[in-house]
Amino acid sequence: MDNSVLGCSRGTPSRGKLPGDSTDISTLGRREKAFDIPDSCPFTIQEIPSNDNTSSNAWLIREHDQYGEFPHIYAKICSSKTREPGTQELRVILLSDTGCGTEVSNTKFSSDTAASCGVEIEDGFIIVRREHEVWNIRTFLEYTINPGGKIPYLVIATHCHYDHILGIRKLLPTAGDAPSPQEAKKTAPTTILASAKGQQFVTPYETLQRHSLCSEIGIQAPRYEVTQWAHDFYPVVYKYPKSSDLGPPYDHILTTPYAIIHTLGHTPDSLSWYDADLRLLCVGDLFYLKQSEHTESAPWGPEAPKPTMFNLDSDFAQWWGALGKVLGFVREKNKDKEFGDEIPKKAGIEGMGNEEFNAPASVKSRVKLTASHTTLGIDAETAVLEMQEFAAAVLRDDVPNVQVADGPRGEQRCLWDFSLGTDDASEEEIVSRLANAEWRFSILAPIKIVEDGRRRINKAEWGAARRQ
Ligand SMILES: [Zn+2]
Numbered sequence: 001m002d003n004s005v006l007g008c009s010r011g012t013p014s015r016g017k018l019p020g021d022s023t024d025i026s027t028l029g030r031r032e033k034a035f036d037i038p039d040s041c042p043f044t045i046q047e048i049p050s051n052d053n054t055s056s057n058a059w060l061i062r063e064h065d066q067y068g069e070f071p072h073i074y075a076k077i078c079s080s081k082t083r084e085p086g087t088q089e090l091r092v093i094l095l096s097d098t099g100c101g102t103e104v105s106n107t108k109f110s111s112d113t114a115a116s117c118g119v120e121i122e123d124g125f126i127i128v129r130r131e132h133e134v135w136n137i138r139t140f141l142e143y144t145i146n147p148g149g150k151i152p153y154l155v156i157a158t159h160c161h162y163d164h165i166l167g168i169r170k171l172l173p174t175a176g177d178a179p180s181p182q183e184a185k186k187t188a189p190t191t192i193l194a195s196a197k198g199q200q201f202v203t204p205y206e207t208l209q210r211h212s213l214c215s216e217i218g219i220q221a222p223r224y225e226v227t228q229w230a231h232d233f234y235p236v237v238y239k240y241p242k243s244s245d246l247g248p249p250y251d252h253i254l255t256t257p258y259a260i261i262h263t264l265g266h267t268p269d270s271l272s273w274y275d276a277d278l279r280l281l282c283v284g285d286l287f288y289l290k291q292s293e294h295t296e297s298a299p300w301g302p303e304a305p306k307p308t309m310f311n312l313d314s315d316f317a318q319w320w321g322a323l324g325k326v327l328g329f330v331r332e333k334n335k336d337k338e339f340g341d342e343i344p345k346k347a348g349i350e351g352m353g354n355e356e357f358n359a360p361a362s363v364k365s366r367v368k369l370t371a372s373h374t375t376l377g378i379d380a381e382t383a384v385l386e387m388q389e390f391a392a393a394v395l396r397d398d399v400p401n402v403q404v405a406d407g408p409r410g411e412q413r414c415l416w417d418f419s420l421g422t423d424d425a426s427e428e429e430i431v432s433r434l435a436n437a438e439w440r441f442s443i444l445a446p447i448k449i450v451e452d453g454r455r456r457i458n459k460a461e462w463g464a465a466r467r468q
Contacts, residue, residue, distance in 0.1 A: 041106070042063060042064040042102045042135055048376070059074070059076070060294075060370075061140070064102065066102065069163040071164065072375075073098060074097070078091065080252075080254055090240065093146060094156060094258060095153045096282055096372075097157065097158055098155055100163050103135065137170050138170040152190065152241075153190040154190075154191050155190060157269075158270065158272070159270040159271070160211055161213055162221070166219075166221075166222060197269065198267065199226075201269045209221045211269075213408075230260040231260075237253055258274065261326070262322075263284070266309070267314065281367055281369050281370070283326060283372075285309065287323070288306065288373045288374045305434050305442065306373050307441075307442040310449050311407060312407065314449050316450055317453050317456040324388075330367045330384060366379055394443055394450065396465075400417065402417075404444065412448075416444075419442075421433060
């Protein structure tokens with residue numbers, strides 16, 4: 001949702017690093033240069049660092065979209081670990097969300113550049129990375145990590161808001177405008193995973209149209225079918241679709257290091273995923289930093305601070321519960337560091353039957369947290385504790401707040417942010433204060449959603465300031 005409620009731009013703030021943050025942008029394996037991304041491209045890509053300095057095969061893609069969302073799209077190439085001689089390696093790209101469906105023409109494109117750009121040798125085969133006439137999420141992936149579009153996509157929808165699903169249109173021939181039927185035959189199939197808990201929230205199509213907020217911005221939601229309804233703590237496995245001519249026999253199943261965790265509250269279909277290899281937890285829109293190195297150093301200029309958003313479909317009490325659930329999960333995982341192999345038995349979380357999911361990673365670093373906006377690789381436990389503390393202060397009415405423009409359904413909304421101060425500041429002063437990076441979180445929500453939270457969440461959990 002558009003968060004530029006005060007219609008503001010901002011200067012570049014100074015920012016302080018807090019204890020527990022170990023990610024430094026200079027250590028991230030930036031791949032823009034490696035991929036030679038032209039200026040006309042509305043996406044950036046960088047490899048997510050692994051814990052042991054090997055290639056993670058995982059990337060963060062950031063999108064410069066027309067709605068000011070700057071969504072994060074995560075892509076991870078998973079492949080079958082063992083490969084019999086003469087058999088085809090099974091691979092899939094787990095794509096966490098698909099962004100806003102941005103498409104712009106590639107001003108650098110000509111048939112000459114298309115023919116001459118990136119040639120790579122992989123497994124003895126020559127792979128040509130070619131530019132397309134337009135940049136969208138599909139052509140960008142084909143230009144970077146999926147030359148020729150040969151690897152199928154499994155899209156994990158962290159939830160159905162438009163800034164997470166509009167790119168599906170570009171990946172699924174039946175969902176909208178691209179690719180062409182001829183091209184579709186040559187590219188691998190796309191399948192979609194969503195939360196089983198949110199099935200009623202995203203089907204049938206009219207419901208998706210409303211809950212995706214596509215109606216509010218006057219566009220049509222993409223049409224797609226969810227092929228996997230993921231239950232809580234579901235280990236993500238990929239089954240090559242039977243219908244595809246390109247893949248191996250359909251009964252080939254690929255186990256991935258991902259597990260799904262239901263984290264309701266922002267929406268009823270919100271989910272998080274945990275990558276056991278990278279020890280990385282993605283919380284979708286559950287919460288994120290107001291701003292980060294990535295938002296401040298974006299090639300399209302600094303992005304406006306982004307509050308954690310709620311709307312009338314949100315449930316603050318469920319959201320509060322999801323924070324606690326995530327904290328418990330992260331703390332169990334962080335114990336791996338101290339107790340190693342004993343942890344899976346101790347965890348005792350129902351439904352975690354997947355060996356890879358339960359197995360402690362070979363390098364037992366603390367769990368990092370990443371989100372669908374602004375945030376990559378911060379210390380998960382610290383971040384959740386800090387957000388809990390901030391939300392508790394909001395519930396206690398201890399956080400300065402300002403009423404902002406009404407929501408699309410006429411609901412009154414407030415922005416809670418410590419940097420607002422308590423004096424009567426001018427709008428200009430407020431705008432400049434909001435860019436203050438001393439405070440890492442802010443919340444923008446309908447007032448009634450927060451009031452409902454005050455009624456339903458046990459006051460013992462938020463009534464007094466505390467540090468856990
Ligand atoms: Zn959202």
